[in-house]
Amino acid sequence: MGQEFTAGSNAAIDWDAWLHANSPRLMLYARQQTRTEYDAEDVLQGALVQLVYAVELGELRGGQEQWLPWVVSAIRHLATDAARRQATRLSYEQNADTPSEEHNPWLRSALDDEMRRRHVESVLRTLPPDYAEVLILRIWEELSFRQIAEVVGDKLHTVTSRYRRAIGILREKLAANPIPE
Amino acid sequence: MNAEQSEHELRQLLPAELSQVTFSRLQAAVHAARSEACEIAHAEATLRETSAPVDVTAAGMSRVRATLLKAFLRVNRCREHRQWCRYASAAACVLLSAGLITLFLTMPCSDEVGVCPQGEAVLPEAYTAIAQRRIVPCDMPPPPPHHHHFDAPHHHAPMPPFYGEPHEDACGHCEYNVIYHDSILFKDTDNTVLYISVPNAGTVPFEEVI
DSSP states (O other), rough: OOOOOOOOOOOOOOOOHHHHHHHHHHHHHHHHHHHSSSHHHHHHHHHHHHHHHHTTTOOOOOOOOGHHHHHHHHHHHHHHHHHHHHHHHHHHHHHSOOTTTTTTTTTEEEEHHHHHHHHHHHHHHHSSSSHHHHHHHHSSOOOOHHHHHHHHHHOOHHHHHHHHHHHHHHHHHHHHHOOOO | OHHHHHHHHHEEEEEEEOEEEEHHHHHHEEEEHHHHHHHHHHHHHHHHHHHOOOOOOHHHHHHHHHHHHHHHHEEEHHSHHHHHHHHHHHHHHHHHHSSSOEEEEOOSSSTTTTOOSSSTOOOHHHHHHHHSSSSSOOOOOOOOOOOOGGGGGGOOOOOOOOOOOOGGGGGTTTTTTEEEEEEEEOTTOOEEEEEEEESOOOOOHHHHOO
16 A cells, blocks of 8 residues: 655655555544445545645645544535435435445454454444444544534534443443453 | 443454555545646646736736746646636636736636636636626637638737637627637737637647747
8 A cells, every 4th residue: 555646745745654544544434424335435535535635725724633633524524415415315225235334344353352343333333323423533533522523513512421421321231231252 | 341441442443444445546536636736736826926917027928928828728637627717717817917818708608617607616806807897708609710800910829729610790709819618719918819728628738829
């Protein structure tokens, strides 16, 4: 995965390295925001293209630390647009297969504990979408609560309480249904 | 298990890796977008540089015109009509304000040329120019290949490939500058006709025009 870009005014930017470091977690958020893996890829690609334009045309203020929350916001907007378009294809959706965790996993285990990954992920997928969204943005996208509030368009205390509740629900569900040994 | 432990548990899991196919797709998209954005940024910078005051010397005027046309040719390669539209308008405004052209005629099919009815692609200066009738949306068909105005002795530049059927009523616009589907024709204050092509019509080498 190592192609070096040479064109452009921002030659110092190593887009390849940035993509390599961030695309998996951005894809995680895109998956959570969309219905299918294909939609997630399309949305992420669209968001990245928007980022490139914003950076190269000098429309994005701040340094590279601003890129991640910026792309997260773009993913959210594009996913909303995509969902709106999909709503007009209701009959297709009703017949479509629901994307399964097995085929499109959100997560992987750092400890190669596949059983544990599947268990946690299956519980995560049962959370209300806005709860799961805040958890993902906080845990894996590593955004601050203030940044999350900006992304989702809610007040700071709403986001923090949603996060606390999400963690609480997750804890209860995992306690009621422990990870198989 | 408390909240911190739960967080810790979750952090033990990592986002799923992207497949090589998916990563390559994203990488290619970023690469392509960057190339386009760089071209636009360059054209934008060129246009900014050449927003020269009107009282420039003749040599300066020539430089402004040359740079603007280079910028035009650059954005001409951009696949995004919206961006092209924006910079065509911007460049037209600069040409007008510098006195290099007296009128900028556009076709009403606005996704291809300078005037966009949705407004998002047009700079505010373009609206002013339109209000002052210096940029004129024009639905006249292009002039015929052997139109008498283009056979006039002062037209030294090679003529662009003409588009559409001959239409004698178009002659009223030939005194100024004509833009039509596949080419833009400028007549500057020295009565030199300049033209560039627009998307999907190929690019006219700049040196041939000047």
